Amino acid sequence: MSDLYRSAIHARLQKLPPMPPPEELEDGDEEEEEADTLGSLPSMSPPPLPKSGPGSASTKTSHLDVYKPISASDYFDQALEINVPSPQLNFRVYYTPPKAKDGTIVVCHHGAGYSALSFACFSKEVTRLSNGECGIFAFDARRHGVQAQLFGHSTFSMHHIAFTGKTVPTPECRTPDVDANLDILTLVNDCMSLLTTVFPDPAVSPSLLLVGHSLGGSVCVRTVPLLLERKYRVTGVTVLDVVEEFTLDALPHMHALLHTRPTGFGSVEEGIEWHVKTNAIRNLTSARISIPAILVPSTSGNPPWRWRTPLEGTAPYWINWFTSLSSLFLSCKTARLLVLAGTERLDRELMIGQMQGKFQLEVISGVGHMLHEDNPTRLAEILVEFWRRNERVIVGVKKVGET
């Protein structure tokens, strides 16, 4: 058959829901059964919740074992709590230092509702592929992950937090979010302050490669000019899976989408299970590391675990998060990389920019919105190659994006 027909069939196959794991092995008929059950087409809404509630948790422990949380200690070198004086906040940072003093640090900003641990698997791959020359610096933004506010400290202090077996956030992080402002400029300010606190002297600090997923991309493209102003060396900026026009168009539908999410879960394992079953995250290992950071034990007790950052409350900030993303991205005076998942769709501005060769575009297939979790290896390959190409500084030759 023609390639057109073949690709149309393959596309339909991709859209089908995943096969449920076979319960028992039946002799010989497995293949036919698979062939028969692939007949249904997916519906628009995600499949119904697995039943969550106190009673059912105990009976389901055996099948939930596969969703047990994993510690991030194998994926990052250090977990730090950094107190930044100017927006009186303690930031949880996961850090893998580069081998050499003048290596590059990949600064990762997660997307709305997620946490720095979503970059755990990616971090391990980057370390491996760059032979340790690239370090990783992933942090939880305010009101996300294990970030908490510290009262009263005025000096900069860095506390090492030993990786315990538990990844459940400790109770002291549950202080109420006094400063709940998630405006884009606030987030950019946070990022800037954190980086300048950790690397105070631009002259001796390692070069930085900013990677932002979704909302994080928006923060990164605004942080780059501020860093460059302060004479930091910025190797490049990478935006993951967000295109301004389509994201803005989809915002009115976000409320409906958020309503289909469960308000909470019976256990962390169930939360991980939900993300994997609904294909929000297609990589089980990565989900087991990152999801515990976005769930908190709820004060009311029912459901026992709730979202750390309920996204409905962030609605007022959405438009400002993504407006001007494309133009700001294209005007960053550094190397630019855009990585998209699956079908490549660029808005007008980006398409013109791409035709003019203003940025590198990579499309990863077979992944969802959380592409850094779904296929960390491929993303790490792309990023390390991007880094290698843009890092070498030859005196006299202008780097990409330099005026």
Added chain:
Amino acid sequence: MDSDSSGGWRFAQCFGDKGEVEDITEADVISTVEFDSTGNYLATGDKGGRVVLFERNEQKKNCEYKFYTEFQSHEPEFDYLKSLEIEEKINKIKWCKRQNSAHFLLSTNDKTIKLWKVFEKSLRVVSESNHWDGQRNLPTPLSPMHLRLPKMTQQDNIIAAVPRKVYANAHAYHIHSISINSDQETYISADDLRINLWNLNISDQSFNIVDIKPVNMEELTEVITSSEFHPTHCNLFMYSSSKSNIKLADMRDAALCDRHAKSFEEEEDPTNRSFFSEIISSISDVKFSHDGRYILSRDYLSLKIWDINMDSRPVKTIPIHDHLRGKLCDLYENDCIFDKFECTWSGTDSHVLTGSYHNYFRIFDVESLSDVVLQADKSAFKQKKIGGPLPGNKVGTKNGTRGLRDAMQMETLDFHKKILHASWHPRENTIAIAATNNLFLYSAA
């Protein structure tokens, strides 16, 4: 009716490398075979863009073809706008009816159709000139009165092929079918989503007569798989789709023949539905019978014969290799489920022919549905060489009646050896089978 298990079919000739499958040059793989309307000429096209013509050897009583000429029809191209390579593989060849001593044929690759004129040209050489009298040099003439006209003599006859028309840039998708109208003035070319009508004399324009492209390509579910003009009614043509229907369209209805005059589709048994039932019901080839009363269609597992006057169900359904029904998952994995098998009628419309895997092909008698299974591979001509018994005559052994048919069902079918293309001589029982890079000729005359 021959009691011979091979139905009276004997291997006649094989053209090609005859080497092992592993060593085949990709460019030599034959991609189309077509007899002309007299049967005296046979054309093959290959993946390397070449067309090879064979001519019937009239001197011999039995069926024998000899090499006639070869030319490079299409070259590989590069589409710079889409950054895509356009393959030079010849998808179809169709002959025009002979009008003078030259042959005209249409050959097409994915994007461009060419009208080739193949003719004998006698080469003439200068035999006498002002410096040469045929045997020795002459001194340069000194005065005008000594000047003579050079003389030419015939030296050789060569067969030349010249592209007379190039019909380009009319198809956004890959062309898979061409069909010349019975009026010998127009022809249609079909790609996955559109069918265009051309006049043979006009190469810079064509009419679009069928367009099934959806507004949003993401909603694409159906493609056109084959198309043919009716053999006698110049206003009728049909096209088949991947959704197992055949549409007969009348060009007198409207300029855009999207609304079919008749649609031939069989109701599917809902109990048999599976993910693969859509793919295997996709029709890979359709042919009108020579008398124009029947339509032959080939889907992955069967042949169907339709009466043009009855569109509710086919008059005959012939399973070809039903034993593959249980292997659909594997065939999907190795992409073989998408193989496009052709089908063809015999000259008198009494038999139909189609291919299968492991170089097997089957010929069915339309009336009785009795069939012959033959295999186009080395075993065919080894038998002939030794002068031993005809293949198929050894009852009870591997090549007996039961033998080949059962052999077709054995587990270790080689899915790389498939008979996709074949052609039947219009006036006698001679068939040309393309087996990867070899051309086999069988005759039952």
